[in-house]
Amino acid sequence: MLSVSGLTKTFDQQPVFSGFTLTVTRNRFAVLIGPSGCGKSTFFDVLTGVTPADEGLISWQGSDVDHLGDLAAYMHQKDLLLPWFSLLENSLLPARTGGEDLKQARQRAIQLFSRLGLDGYEKHLPHQVSGGMRQRCALVRTLMFNRDLVLLDEPLSALDAITRKSLQSLLLLLQSEFNRTLLMITHDVDEALLLADDLYLLSVKPMRVVEKIELYDDKPRRFDNPELLAIKKTIMQKLEGDIDHVS
Amino acid sequence: MSRSNLLAFGILVLVLGLWEATCRIFAIPIFILPPPLIIAQTAVLKAPLILPHALTTGMEIVCGIGLALAVAIPLAMGMFAWPWLEKALSPFLVVSQAIPVFALAPLLVVWLGYGMAGKILMAAIIIFFPVTVSLLEGFKSCDREFRVLFRLMGAGFWQTMRLLYWPWALPHFFAGLRVGVTVATIGAVIGEWVGAQKGLGYLMIQANARLKVDLVFAAILWLSLMGLLLWFGVGWLEKKSIHWKENQQIL
Numbered sequence: 001m002l003s004v005s006g007l008t009k010t011f012d013q014q015p016v017f018s019g020f021t022l023t024v025t026r027n028r029f030a031v032l033i034g035p036s037g038c039g040k041s042t043f044f045d046v047l048t049g050v051t052p053a054d055e056g057l058i059s060w061q062g063s064d065v066d067h068l069g070d071l072a073a074y075m076h077q078k079d080l081l082l083p084w085f086s087l088l089e090n091s092l093l094p095a096r097t098g099g100e101d102l103k104q105a106r107q108r109a110i111q112l113f114s115r116l117g118l119d120g121y122e123k124h125l126p127h128q129v130s131g132g133m134r135q136r137c138a139l140v141r142t143l144m145f146n147r148d149l150v151l152l153d154e155p156l157s158a159l160d161a162i163t164r165k166s167l168q169s170l171l172l173l174l175q176s177e178f179n180r181t182l183l184m185i186t187h188d189v190d191e192a193l194l195l196a197d198d199l200y201l202l203s204v205k206p207m208r209v210v211e212k213i214e215l216y217d218d219k220p221r222r223f224d225n226p227e228l229l230a231i232k233k234t235i236m237q238k239l240e241g242d243i244d245h246v247s
Numbered sequence: 248m249s250r251s252n253l254l255a256f257g258i259l260v261l262v263l264g265l266w267e268a269t270c271r272i273f274a275i276p277i278f279i280l281p282p283p284l285i286i287a288q289t290a291v292l293k294a295p296l297i298l299p300h301a302l303t304t305g306m307e308i309v310c311g312i313g314l315a316l317a318v319a320i321p322l323a324m325g326m327f328a329w330p331w332l333e334k335a336l337s338p339f340l341v342v343s344q345a346i347p348v349f350a351l352a353p354l355l356v357v358w359l360g361y362g363m364a365g366k367i368l369m370a371a372i373i374i375f376f377p378v379t380v381s382l383l384e385g386f387k388s389c390d391r392e393f394r395v396l397f398r399l400m401g402a403g404f405w406q407t408m409r410l411l412y413w414p415w416a417l418p419h420f421f422a423g424l425r426v427g428v429t430v431a432t433i434g435a436v437i438g439e440w441v442g443a444q445k446g447l448g449y450l451m452i453q454a455n456a457r458l459k460v461d462l463v464f465a466a467i468l469w470l471s472l473m474g475l476l477l478w479f480g481v482g483w484l485e486k487k488s489i490h491w492k493e494n495q496q497i498l
């Protein structure tokens with residue numbers, strides 16, 4: 001279980017968030033959704049130790065940690081594949097830097113390539129494949145971290161709608177098949193509704209949780225479900241209310 | 248041949264043709280300005296004389312490159328790894344650029360004598376600066392998100408250097424090296440002018456004193472060809488080491 005309490009971060013005397021508190025239960029898919037510039041990426045920076053928090057506690061599995069830099073895997077909107085390495089070599093980077101046995105890691109990576117629909121693309125360079133393929137490879141790399149917690153910062157927002165759909169089902173695999181605990185940022189309400197177990201609506205800066213919505217369990221979800229549509233309607237109203245509040 | 252290549256070739260032929268014609272029409276003596284054909288002839292026929300000198304100059308430049316890289320690469324890495332080191336050294340780097348290196352040539356003869364050492368040092372000093380600065384810039388230009396990724400993967404500095412920063416900075420490195428080797432050729436020759444026992448610069452001074460102007464030009468021709476060779480050599484090395492970019496252009 002990931003738990004964050006009283007987290008505060010200030011840039012130039014302006015609090016990005018102050019006393020931010022959030023709990024993500026193990027093997028759940030938590031999604032943060034909020035207006036852009038509200039501090040979501042800064043929150044992840046604090047979580048991963050890229051920038052220190054001013055105050056607050058982070059704990060993972062019941063014990064306090066400074067940050068999650070060596071406990072969480074991370075996936076970004078950009079695929080962050082190194083152009084000089086093949087897709088397979090890229091996916092093996094966490095194994096290399098982690099000093100794992102490369103032979104075993106390679107076997108595992110090749111299996112993941114085929115599981116995520118990248119069969120036969122192991123030797124391709126990143127620029128030789130589509131954006132969707134690259135993001136799949138980034139997903140393989142994320143899994144190769146071997147870390148229970150996965151942080152996703154708008155991982156699919158650079159992709160076109162159709163590619164995004166197929167990648168969304170792969171994100172669900174992270175939870176159902178690979179037992180990861182997921183914390184994802186998105187600004188796509190539909191995506192959030194399809195993937196989340198726990199959906200957190202965030203306010204504008206200074207960021208705080210406006211509302212936590214627990215969604216029903218069965219996934220994959222479809223938008224012809226009236227329950228989901230009803231939830232979507234509430235969320236849209238809340239988000240719009242927030243926008244009115246700003247202007 | 249592309250249009251621009253054709254034009255370049257045309258201009259070359261035109262200039263050489265005009266030169267040749269001027270020399271013949273006005274019957275300019277060879278010891279004032281020899282025509283291109285004579286120069287080419289001298290460059291070929293006197294090859295046994297010129298070659299050892301060319302080898303010396305080439306050796307000086309290559310050793311100069313080696314020496315410069317041996318200092319520049321660790322220094323750029325160090326300044327990148329420790330920002331305080333960069334802060335401390337960058338004023339010196341800037342000031343060192345204000346010194347006209349060519350003006351050091353006579354001093355280098357006093358300190359290091361008439362041999363190759365002074366010329367090697369001269370070439371090295373010239374190459375050192377652009378390589379160090381551009382390599383450091385290259386390291387620094389690495390995107391923040393990639394650094395964060397490597398941090399999260401738990402990669403140490405040297406591992407990140409090898410897997411990320413170094414390949415990232417390669418295009419910058421080669422841009423600096425290209426600038427460096429071109430100027431280094433001039434540096435080595437000036438070093439030889441001031442005081443040497445061998446080398447194309449030495450040959451030029453000797454030939455000039457004896458009014459063998461065709462030999463002076465022949466030496467310049469050899470020097471130019473060596474410069475071109477270096478330029479393309481660096482370009483070839485660049486293509487080889489940045490293979491992923493080359494592929495990108497093909498696609």
Ligand SMILES: Nc1ncnc2c1ncn2[C@@H]1O[C@H](COP(=O)(O)OP(=O)(O)O)[C@@H](O)[C@H]1O
Nearest residue numbers: 011012016035036037038039040041042043205
């Ligand atoms: N290094 C920084 N220095 C000053 N302000 C920053 C810095 N990084 C982010 N901010 C500010 O913090 C706020 C939140 O940014 P960010 O976390 O990127 O938002 P988002 O929710 O869109 O990911 C923004 O208003 C931004 O201007």
Ligand SMILES: [Mg+2]
Nearest residue numbers: 040041042153
């Ligand atoms: Mg963001």
